[in-house]
Every structure is written in C-alpha cells, then in structure tokens.
Amino acid sequence: MISFQRVSKRYAEGHDALREVSFDIAKDDLVFLTGHSGAGKSTLMRLIMLMDRATRGKVLVDGVDLATVGKRGIPGHRRNIGVVFQNHQLLFDRPVFDNVALPLVIGGYDYREVGRRVRAALDKVGLLSKERAMPLTLSGGEQQRVGIARAVVCRPRILLADEPTGNLDPELSAEIMRLFEDFNQVGVTVLIASHDLALISRLRHRILTLKEGRLVNGGVA
Ligand SMILES: Nc1ncnc2c1ncn2[C@@H]1O[C@H](COP(=O)(O)OP(=O)(O)OP(=O)(O)O)[C@@H](O)[C@H]1O
Numbered sequence: 001m002i003s004f005q006r007v008s009k010r011y012a013e014g015h016d017a018l019r020e021v022s023f024d025i026a027k028d029d030l031v032f033l034t035g036h037s038g039a040g041k042s043t044l045m046r047l048i049m050l051m052d053r054a055t056r057g058k059v060l061v062d063g064v065d066l067a068t069v070g071k072r073g074i075p076g077h078r079r080n081i082g083v084v085f086q087n088h089q090l091l092f093d094r095p096v097f098d099n100v101a102l103p104l105v106i107g108g109y110d111y112r113e114v115g116r117r118v119r120a121a122l123d124k125v126g127l128l129s130k131e132r133a134m135p136l137t138l139s140g141g142e143q144q145r146v147g148i149a150r151a152v153v154c155r156p157r158i159l160l161a162d163e164p165t166g167n168l169d170p171e172l173s174a175e176i177m178r179l180f181e182d183f184n185q186v187g188v189t190v191l192i193a194s195h196d197l198a199l200i201s202r203l204r205h206r207i208l209t210l211k212e213g214r215l216v217n218g219g220v221a
Contacts, residue, residue, distance in 0.1 A: 001027045001158065001189040002048060007057035009043050009213075016213050017043040020057070023208055023219035025191060027157075030184040031218075032200040033193040035210030041193040044210070045160050048191070049081055050074050062157065079107070082151030082188075086163035090135045090146060096122070097131040100149045107154065121149040125179060141172035148179055152188070159183055161192045165199070173199055 002025040009018040017040045025031050033041050046052040047059050050066055059066045062080065069077050090099050100121055104114045122128045125145040135143055144164060151159060161180065165173035173196060181203075184190045194200050200207060209217035 001025055001029070001062055002191065003058075003060040004044075004047075004219075005058040005060070007047065007054045007059055009040070009047065009052065010055045018047075018054075018210075019213040021210075021213075021215045021219065022057075023215060025189060027189055028184070028187065030181060030190040030192070030205045032203075032205055032207045033191060033210065034195065034197060034200065034207055037195075039210040040213045041210060042162055045083075045162055045191070045193060048158075048160060049083065050077055079154060080156050081158045081160060082154065082156035084144075084147050084151045084159070084161035084164045086166035090143060090150075092135050095132050095134055096127065096138070096146050099135065099146055100153050102150060103154050117153055117155075118149075121153040124152065124182070125149045139172075140167055141175060144168065144172075144176055145179065148176070152183060156188065158189045158191070161190070163193055163195065165194065165196060170199065177203060 004021050004023050007018055007021045008016065010016050021044065033044065035041055043052065047054055048061060050069060061077070091102070097118055100118045101114050104117055109117070119128060119131070122131055125148050127142060127145055127149065130138065130142065135146060138146065159180065165176050168176065177199065180190050180192060207218050208215060
C-alpha cells in the first residue's frame with residue numbers, strides 16, 4: 001500500500017532529512033515509526049501526504065508513483081489518507097460534531113450523509129454521547145479520539161498518526177493504540193510515528209526505526 005524505494009529528502013538549505021529510505025507497508029499492516037527527535041519521521045509522513053516531495057527515489061501509494069501526481073491530483077490523493085496529530089488541531093469554538101464533520105463539509109456531502117457518517121465515526125471512537133460537547137470540556141484522551149473520528153470520517157484507506165499519544169498518560173495511550181488496531185482490523189493501513197518505545201514494543205507490530213534520516217531497522221534488506 002505504501003512503498004518507499006531509496007527515498008531521500010534534502011531540504012532547501014542542504015539538510016538531508018531522509019537518506020535512501022526503503023520499505024514496504026502492505027494493505028493490512030499496522031506499522032510503527034520511531035527514532036530520535038529530528039530523525040525524519042514527520043518528513044516521511046509529509047511525503048506520503050504529498051505535503052512535500054522526495055528529492056530522490058520513489059514513493060508509491062496504492063501502486064501510484066507520487067511523482068506522477070500533479071498539483072491538481074493532490075486533493076484526490078489526500079482523500080484516501082486520514083491524518084491524526086499530537087495536538088488534535090481541533091476547532092475549540094465548535095462542538096465535537098462540527099469538528100468531525102469538517103472534512104465532509106469541505107467535500108460537499110449533503111447534510112444527511114454528514115450526520116450519518118459523523119455519528120458512525122463518533123460511535124467507533126466511543127464518543128457518540130458527546131456530539132454537542134465543546135472540545136475544551138473533554139479530557140485529553142477524548143479530544144484525541146475526536147481527532148481520530150475526524151481522520152476516519154471520510155473512510156480513508158490509510159491512516160497516518162504523528163505522535164498521537166504524545167500528551168497522554170500510559171493508560172490512555174494504550175487505549176488510543178487499541179483504537180488504531182481496531183481500524184487496522186477492518187482493513188485500514190496504519191502508520192504511527194511515536195517516541196514511546198515502551199508502549200509500541202509491547203504491541204507486537206513491525207517497527208521502522210529512523211536514525212539521522214536513515215532507516216536502521218524494519219525496512220527492506
Ligand atoms: N521544512 C523544513 N525545512 C528545513 N528543514 C526541515 C524542514 N522540516 C524538517 N526539517 C529538518 O529535517 C530533519 C527531520 O525533521 P522531522 O521533523 O522529519 O523529524 P522528526 O523525526 O519528525 O522529529 P520530531 O520527533 O522532533 O518531530 C530535522 O533536522 C529538521 O530540522
């Protein structure tokens with residue numbers, strides 16, 4: 001589903017954020033991405049989302065070489081990818097429902113379909129009773145689940161999460177990871193960047209480790 005073939009990324013001022021990175025993630029995989037701060041985790045995810053382009057090498061998503069996707073193809077590409085951030089990036093002046101509905105409203109869905117899909121997504125993350133709540137009245141773990149509901153509301157085939165448990169205690173972090181496992185069970189490809197080695201090594205999924213832009217573990221030999 002996601003394939004990196006000797007991918008390098010050099011930023012304009014000459015810093016090599018990724019060096020010759022190669023790996024394959026299959027459709028039914030849940031994979032963790034780890035490494036020190038600045039190792040290149042966010043850069044790798046940005047390339048998958050086409051927020052940035054590789055300097056060398058090939059990135060393929062669902063068989064499509066992203067170098068062949070032009071500017072106009074980017075929104076269509078991103079519709080297949082749900083993204084979860086550490087700091088949720090919620091709209092704090094809007095209730096939970098509106099936050100989750102946002103991608104559908106932007107996508108031009110009619111209001112009945114929006115309602116149906118938002119409730120289905122909130123149900124999956126266990127927040128159906130909170131649709132009218134304001135984000136600030138929710139706990140950190142609940143806010144993160146709103147972020148996950150928003151990421152899955154368009155039914156993406158790929159879910160990317162950048163430090164999704166960064167602000168949460170161990171118990172809530174484990175709960176959030178279980179949610180990602182649930183989505184993976186129903187066929188969503190999941191890639192999670194995390195510093196939390198203690199947590200991710202317990203979960204027995206493949207771990208890709210970056211060190212100074214190089215993949216040092218979990219990739220292709
Ligand atoms: N837009 C940019 N322009 C120039 N350099 C960048 C840019 N984005 C990231 N970098 C650099 O590339 C390297 C990799 O950054 P990246 O954010 O991918 O690391 P990371 O592993 O996600 O780190 P963290 O865990 O701290 O988020 C860092 O040295 C960073 O300073």
